[in-house]
Amino acid sequence: MEKSFKNILKSRFPFLCGKNLLLAVSGGLDSVVLAYLCKAAKLEFSIAHCNFNLRGEESDGDEDFVIDLADELEVEVFVQNFDTEAFAEEAKISIQMAARELRYNWFRELSETLKFEYILTAHHANDNLETFLINLVRGTGLEGLSGILIENDRIIRPMLDFSRREIETYARDNSIKWREDSSNASTKYLRNKIRHDVVPVLEELNPQLLQSFSQTQAHLKESEALIEDYISLIYPKVVKTAKFGYTLDVNFLKKVPNTKAILYQLLKSFGFTEWSDIHNLLDAQPGKIIYSEDYRLIKDRDTLILTEINHSEDKIYTIAEEEDLVMLPLGRIAFRKVEEIDKNRDNTRIFVAREKLRFPLKIRKWKKGDYFYPFGMKGRKKISDFFKDQKMSIPEKENTWLLCSGEDIVWVINHRADDRFAITSEKQEILKISCCLQSFS
Missing domain, CATH: 3.30.465.60 (Uridine Diphospho-n-acetylenolpyruvylglucosamine Reductase; domain 3)
Known part of the structure; x- marks a missing residue:
């Protein structure tokens, strides 16, 4: 098995040589054998062990065993204790999902902090088959039937080609000790039920089940x-x-x-x-x-x-009278006194009578019941009807902002000004308001 493992490293993972690796070791058969194989292949690695505190003294015994294993292999070991049940209850997820989330989050944290370049786990061919059957039972797409990835980002699973039987044979032939997890014997978990009740029946029907499964996969x-x-x-x-x-x-x-x-x-x-x-x-x-x-x-x-989906509430921005340039998440709003109205106008700027405005101005999203008096038209119009006339999509409507004076709409920004604030006399002070929308907010 050592020779096969080294060949896998050479053919599939030559980049692991000389890299700083983190091995996930529970103390069970698979991960302990992985540690010995990595030592035999002269890889540079440290060990990470999670104590989920789910089995009392047995969990503490696993922790002590892994610490002793690291000492025997002369590698560094990191241990983390978790209150898994409390985390699962708070997150409203199963114990298994909680343990998985805690485990991988901690592995990634270790990798980032201590510069481990890859994380190695001891998943093997039987795990792959069990995952396939679990997904099949629950219902899945094609990717769920393709099994466990041998390489997923920085997580490497170099033992995926080996069966549980091969791993156990190697351990016994080399007098390797490991810890048995008593919970693995319980069939209350779906994976264990498939492992103990389903897979043996399938192996009776086809003694070459793993090989056939590998070809199918x-x-x-x-x-x-x-x-x-x-x-x-x-x-x-x-x-x-x-x-x-x-x-x-x-x-x-x-x-x-x-x-x-x-x-x-x-x-x-x-x-x-x-x-x-x-x-x-x-x-x-x-x-x-x-x-x-x-x-x-x-x-x-x-x-x-x-x-x-925007889960946050819409904001309201206020603009004081003395401000002439305001930078907002939606873009840049500029206020400038001018002597005359530009002849070449577009929707990014409007010209209003300064004395008609009541400061502070507000910028907000539209709400049901809003109306304005569109410039160049007679009478008022609901904002919702204006959007409909403009053939706006739902996201476009949601990301349209209104400039308001009190409760009155001055400008459907970058779409249409309100006629009530238009210049009606040469004596009125002209205020040019322009907006450069940078992104939807």
Whole structure:
């Protein structure tokens, strides 16, 4: 096994040689063998051990064992104690998820602080099969069936080709001791139930189960790569970057085959789950919205608009009378007294009668019931109707700001001024207000 391990390092991970590595060691069979293999391969590494304090004296015994192991291998060891149950309760997640989150967060913190370049874990072929079956039971896409990644960012899993049986044989042949986790015998956890009750039955049906699974997984990964290549080809034809997020071309999506699968591939990283509803969004009325936790997909006329949800409340900015240049998150607002109105006007500037304004002015988002008197028109108009006339999308409406004097709207910024503040006499002082919008806020 040492020879096979060294060959894997040479062929797949030659970059690990000479690097500062961090090994995740629980004290169990797999991680202890990994530590011995890394020592035999003359890698430079330190050990990191998590005490989750879930099994009382047994957890403390694991910690002592790992410290002794590090001493035997003459490597540095880092130990962290966690109140895993309290963290799980506070985060409202399972104990297993809490332990995983605590573990990897700490590993990354150690790596950043002490400059470890890669983190090595002892996942093996049986873990890979169990993960596949767990995802299959729960329901997943193709990527969930492709198994554990042998390399994921800075996390390396060099034992993924070895079976649990091979690892145990190596340990016994080399008189390596390890700690048994008593919780591994319990079938109350899904992974343990699959390990003890499901996998043995499958191995009875096919003694070469791991080899067959490895071949199947290789085919799945090839299919996944093919899909990714296809999505890369059509992506620029479907998706466009917009100032509020992304737009997806509805007409193009309707023409291509397997539209639902394409939508899944394009949007899976944004946390959506209702894929039938998203597919139906193509034929929905404009304004229909599908939400994930942090994003939303909006049906506009001929596009789907993907935008991040703003969880913070809209702000109101105030502008004092003496200010002539104000820098705000939405952009730059400038106030300047002028002698005459520019003939070549555009939507980025307005000219108002200075004495008609009541300071401090306010800049805010629109709200239901807002109205103004559009410059060049008679009578008042609801802001919502103005947006409709301008054929604005939902994100465009949400990211339009109003300049207000008291409760009166002076300017739908960069769209239309209010007629009530227009210059009506040569004796009135002319104030030029201009806005350079830098980004949506």
